[in-house]
Structure formats: structure tokens, C-alpha cells
Amino acid sequence: MKKIMVTTDLSSNSKSAIRMAIRLAKLRNSSLSVLQVCHIPKPYSWTQIAFEKFLKKSMNKLTSELSSFVYKICRSMGLEPFKFRSVVINSLEVVSTIIDYAEKEKFEYILIATRGAGIVKKLFGTHTSELLSISKIPVISVPSSYRYRPIKTIIYATDMENFEEELPGIIDFAAPVNASIQMLSITQSFEGINNPKETEMHLVKKFNFQINFVQVNRNIVNSLIEDIHLSIKTKPNSMLALYSHHDRSGFEKLLFPSNAEQYSFYSKIPIIVFNKIH
Known part of the structure; x- marks a missing residue:
């Protein structure tokens, strides 16, 4: 089965990309994965065992929050419950993590939202710009203010x-x-x-x-x-x-x-x- 991935940071700006990913997955009869890359640092005084226990609990909580975030978007679109996979990865390197996961899972497309800023210098250091620059998998950039309409x-x-x-x-x-x-x-x-x-x-x-x-x-x-x-x-x-x-x-x-x-x-x-x- 063909696969689509969309990234999110659980912000309102990322909702447009998720909405479009859901529509595309339905139109293309593809599975959908929603990826959040976060970073949970290890406190210096903690043992590795204590941190791993805390990390597992935190990741489960974040995954649940991610699923809830996407389900709410589905409901706002007036859609029936839509099957998708929630994935949370703990990493400092957001862009490389997105690309590594996408290549490993062999996704057809990566979707990401952008805020639509009009000044070129604002591109530097942004996740969207980096993805567009280096990804071998096609990247779909969706303006945060975009409201989905059937693409003609x-x-x-x-x-x-x-x-x-x-x-x-x-x-x-x-x-x-x-x-x-x-x-x-x-x-x-x-x-x-x-x-x-x-x-x-x-x-x-x-x-x-x-x-x-x-x-x-x-x-x-x-x-x-x-x-x-x-x-x-x-x-x-x-x-x-x-x-x-x-x-x-x-x-x-x-x-x-x-x-x-x-x-x-x-x-x-x-x-x-x-x-x-x-």
C-alpha cells in the first residue's frame, strides 16, 4: 500500500498540512502517518534506567496527545474516524529525523506546513526550507492559512x-x-x-x-x-x-x-x- 507522511508540532499552523494529508490519503487510497519530532533531554543527575522509564512514559503520553490532535482535526472536517498512525520520535535533529524516518518507511510524499512569511531571509534555519533543499522524497509545503479545495x-x-x-x-x-x-x-x-x-x-x-x-x-x-x-x-x-x-x-x-x-x-x-x- 502506498504511504503518505505529514509532520506536525501540534500547533495551529500545522493543521493545514494535516487536513491536506488526510484528503490526499483518501484520494490516493494511501495509508497516513503523522510524525512529531520532539526532544526530551536527560537530566544530568538521573541514571540511564530512570531516564528511560521516564522517557517511555512521556513518549506514550505524547503519542496519545498527537492522536487526539489529529482526531479533532478529522472531526472538524466532518469526516468519519480516519485510520492513521501516530509516530513520536525523540531527537534534537528535526529535519534529518524526518528524512531518515521517511526513507526508512518508504513514503511517497512528505507534507509540512509553512507560515507563509514573505521575506527570503526568514527561510534560513527553517524546517520547511531544509526539507525542500535536501529531501529525495517529494515534499508538499502547505501554507498555514490554506483551506483545502479540490485541486483542479x-x-x-x-x-x-x-x-x-x-x-x-x-x-x-x-x-x-x-x-x-x-x-x-x-x-x-x-x-x-x-x-x-x-x-x-x-x-x-x-x-x-x-x-x-x-x-x-x-x-x-x-x-x-x-x-x-x-x-x-x-x-x-x-x-x-x-x-x-x-x-x-x-x-x-x-x-x-x-x-x-x-x-x-x-x-x-x-x-x-x-x-x-x-
């Missing part, structure tokens, strides 16, 4: 490199949620494809899927990330899909598609970030 369009923003190898991953996500794909190519005016309609017909025929190819010329006044934002902000019931390089460090270059980390924090719609295919 997956906006696939591409630099036109390896797009035929990347599209199957987008289609695999889009098909179970009954969404079409809008392939958004933002290029310089002299770099565009000569016949976009012909490209669209080729893709529809090859992949047997509804794909709308849209070519948008770059505005040199804007950053690349602004052009993406301006191109999709009026589209309702949408979700943005990106393939992100994991071999580039820092945010000094807003070159597509390594801008996935920046975009997530002022997005009004969820984004799904895949590992770049080389």
Missing part, C-alpha cells in the same frame, strides 16, 4: 530541461486527484519554443494526459520567482509543482528551479517539490 490544476513550472523525464512524476500525483496539468515555461523572449501548441499536442499524445502548455516571457524587472508568482496567483484550485536542484548551496541565485525554497514561504497555494532529475 497542477501548475508545473519548468526550465524545459528533462521535462519529458519529469512529467511522469507530476502525472502520478495529478491523476489520483483528478487534476489537469498546466505546464508553465518562463523563458526569455528569444529562448521560447517556436510552436507551443505543437509541443502541447506532442505531450498530450505521448503521456495520454490533459496537459496545457503555456509559455510566459521573463520580465527582467522582476526576479524569476516573482514571474512565477504573478503567472499563477489568479488561478484558483491550483497547486504548484517544481523540480529542485539539491546540489546548489545558498540562495544567492534565484535561478529556476532551485527557487523552490524561496517560493514556499509567500505562496498562497501548496507546492510540491520533486528531486531534480539529472
Whole structure:
């Protein structure tokens, strides 16, 4: 059975990701695990035996609280009791713990909420940014203010490199949620494809899927990330899909598609970030 994982810190900000994870699990007929990473330090004066006893009791309590938190969200959505797995892991390293657990359990997708801050510098040190940067498993970033609506369009923003190898991953996500794909190519005016309609017909025929190819010329006044934002902000019931390089460090270059980390924090719609295919 396919599996989805969502992370939470039991805050209100994390509820949007849990709501979306529940919807996706139902649509994809996948199992759902809800993960909380916490840290319970060992008091210096305690023996290891005493601490392990305390830790076990604490973890059981936290797991119960996590289950209750998710059940309340299910009830608020008007859903019947939904089967899920509550997982609490004691660790200082939040991001590496999330990734290690996700890879070990072979999850298809990781969901995490973001607060939607619009200042790029706020990205540094955040769990969402780190996950988007290094995870080999697709990460879905859900703004905390997002209210789930049926996804009708997956906006696939591409630099036109390896797009035929990347599209199957987008289609695999889009098909179970009954969404079409809008392939958004933002290029310089002299770099565009000569016949976009012909490209669209080729893709529809090859992949047997509804794909709308849209070519948008770059505005040199804007950053690349602004052009993406301006191109999709009026589209309702949408979700943005990106393939992100994991071999580039820092945010000094807003070159597509390594801008996935920046975009997530002022997005009004969820984004799904895949590992770049080389």
C-alpha cells in the first residue's frame, strides 16, 4: 500500500498540512502517518534506567496527545474516524529525523506546513526550507492559512530541461486527484519554443494526459520567482509543482528551479517539490 507522511508540532499552523494529508490519503487510497519530532533531554543527575522509564512514559503520553490532535482535526472536517498512525520520535535533529524516518518507511510524499512569511531571509534555519533543499522524497509545503479545495490544476513550472523525464512524476500525483496539468515555461523572449501548441499536442499524445502548455516571457524587472508568482496567483484550485536542484548551496541565485525554497514561504497555494532529475 502506498504511504503518505505529514509532520506536525501540534500547533495551529500545522493543521493545514494535516487536513491536506488526510484528503490526499483518501484520494490516493494511501495509508497516513503523522510524525512529531520532539526532544526530551536527560537530566544530568538521573541514571540511564530512570531516564528511560521516564522517557517511555512521556513518549506514550505524547503519542496519545498527537492522536487526539489529529482526531479533532478529522472531526472538524466532518469526516468519519480516519485510520492513521501516530509516530513520536525523540531527537534534537528535526529535519534529518524526518528524512531518515521517511526513507526508512518508504513514503511517497512528505507534507509540512509553512507560515507563509514573505521575506527570503526568514527561510534560513527553517524546517520547511531544509526539507525542500535536501529531501529525495517529494515534499508538499502547505501554507498555514490554506483551506483545502479540490485541486483542479497542477501548475508545473519548468526550465524545459528533462521535462519529458519529469512529467511522469507530476502525472502520478495529478491523476489520483483528478487534476489537469498546466505546464508553465518562463523563458526569455528569444529562448521560447517556436510552436507551443505543437509541443502541447506532442505531450498530450505521448503521456495520454490533459496537459496545457503555456509559455510566459521573463520580465527582467522582476526576479524569476516573482514571474512565477504573478503567472499563477489568479488561478484558483491550483497547486504548484517544481523540480529542485539539491546540489546548489545558498540562495544567492534565484535561478529556476532551485527557487523552490524561496517560493514556499509567500505562496498562497501548496507546492510540491520533486528531486531534480539529472
